[in-house]
Amino acid sequence: MNSIAEHIADFLKEYSPFDHLTIQELSEIAVNIRVVNLQKHKALFQINDLVHDSFYVVASGVIDLSIIADAEETILNKCHVGALFGLRPFFAKNNYRMTAKAREESIVYAIPIAVFRPFLANNAEVLNFLLENFANNTPNSKDSENLRGNIISDSVFYTDQQSEMQFFQSLSYNTNPLITNAGSIVKDVAQLMAETRFNSTIVCENNIPLGIVTDTDMSSKIATGRFPVTVSVDKIMSKPVITVLENVSLAEAQLLMLKNNVTHLCVTIDGTDTTEVKGVISEHDLIIAQASNPGVLIKEIKRSQSASELKQIRVRLTNLVQTSIQKNIPLTHISNITSEINFAILKRAIELSILDLGSPPARFAWLSIGSQGRKEQLLLTDQDSILVFEDVADEKYRDVKDYFLTLGKRTTLTLEKVGYELCPNGHMASNMIWCKSLTDWIKQYDSWMKAPGEKNNNVSSIFFDYELIFGDQKLEDAISTVVFKNVKNNTLFFDYLGNDALRKHSPLTFFKNFNVEEEGLYKNMFDIKTRAIMPLVDGARLFTLYFDLKGINNTYVRFKQLTISDPKHSEIYLNCAEAFLTLSKFRTLEGLKNENSGQYINLEELSKIDKEKLKNALLPMKELEELIKSKFQLTQFS
Incomplete structure (x- = not known):
């Protein structure tokens, strides 16, 4: 190994993820590294430039990553010594979404992706380092002048605070892929792919995936003359095909493609190559999904x-x-x-x-x-x-x-x-x-809180x-300030709010059946907003004001905070917090299904299990009602 490569290997081993590699592995990488000298303000790549075949590590100086937003250049991150950037080519073939520019005279090492990829695929620590850094958004390095081993993707997608959402975000993919058998002739398959504009065909036997033929296989194996167009597709297919479950997240899909150096994933019933094909995920699907981040x-x-x-x-x-x-x-x-x-x-x-x-x-x-x-x-x-x-x-x-x-x-x-x-x-x-x-x-x-209900002063x-x-x-x-000044020793106000919270009709009848609407457009439907969610909202608000909890508005968070402020009744608050989430989920699902506010639940459409789940979520409300009555010395008719 020459002395420059040796110097580079010694430098890299000080920083993650390179510190997980052996000296031998680092030496193999180092001899392929290109040293790039950048003058002050010189750009390494700009927005919309074609992606390079390398990613970069800052060896000295500082690199600014910026985007254009609202016609202004906004610096998203400053990359100091040891920081990785320019990772976009790992994940997508489309152009850079950022500009990388030297803030001062700088040296960067360009690491060819083709050289580095095998080490990524065979080293769990290196892969985990990438995974964690993409999941937990990298802090801005200006907060730490000596931030070590920070990865900064040059895609706007990864620099946002919600980038962990990728690990939850589902993918839309082709649920009706082209499927062919191993004996099909390449020429026929190529024609079919051209007609349908699909860039892949899954090769199956009894709908079980054996391999996949992509545009890349066609261009690298047929167009180059390595195989004639008359051979069967099993001669040119890539195998084994990488398979996943249908609920694979965006991040998981990206990392699988990266790890296996593939551009397509096959969706199967159980995520293995022994069950039937349900669809195919392409790199293009990942790019589309990024737009919904x-x-x-x-x-x-x-x-x-x-x-x-x-x-x-x-x-x-x-x-x-x-x-x-x-x-x-x-x-x-x-x-x-x-x-x-x-x-x-x-x-x-x-x-x-x-x-x-x-x-x-x-x-x-x-x-x-x-x-x-x-x-x-x-x-x-x-x-x-x-x-x-x-x-x-x-x-x-x-x-x-x-x-x-x-x-x-x-x-x-x-x-x-x-x-x-x-x-x-x-x-x-x-x-x-x-x-x-x-x-x-x-x-x-002042008026609402000092004289609630007087002269039509209904708060x-x-x-x-x-x-x-x-x-x-x-x-x-x-x-x-006014609100929390007025709650102090304000019995009249809490009487009013407490009674208001108790005034809602009970969600269940005496015989523990659902109290449904008796007439009108929503006859026989359950008003989940008025009868179930609002009493919890009202109760949480009432106790939050009573216990002087400032700046907490969310019902779930209010109940969780109340367990700390009023530990004697923490079990009631915890039950109410969980009930609120369950009820909110029921309402949201109903609203999404019917494209409305989800206020009225059609009980006939619920399974027996869901009905029980809904009923159980209503039980903590009785405890909350009793707690309101005892805490504020109310009867339902006071």
């Missing part, structure tokens, strides 16, 4: 210019929710991802209105209330919002309020076009009652579930 969706939202563009993204979010639920991903995780995307859509709708109207005349805060504010809006339900603007001089008040009312109307109209229906109760920032100055809002909350409890979408955090904080 949450991080990518959020970037697209930020660049959207119209309601119709936002609507298309919202449809893709619904598909993401559906596939995630089918894969039994925890509902809490799906809710987190969904609320991030929902919030991004709401924020963009406000931004588009501001772009039309011009800069706001005063600071303001747009708050989502209700299910959106609680981050529980998995389905396309109606929009609920309020707008708070800072106090202004009396002579400016009318003009300022007019601006924000117009902003509210434009934004709610945009959101309606996206698919979020207008709130039937008018709880929206476009309503002059719910668009007002901070002082007016403080008076409103809608959803106004206590709010989350800032856009604007000034200090205005939201000011509302919170």
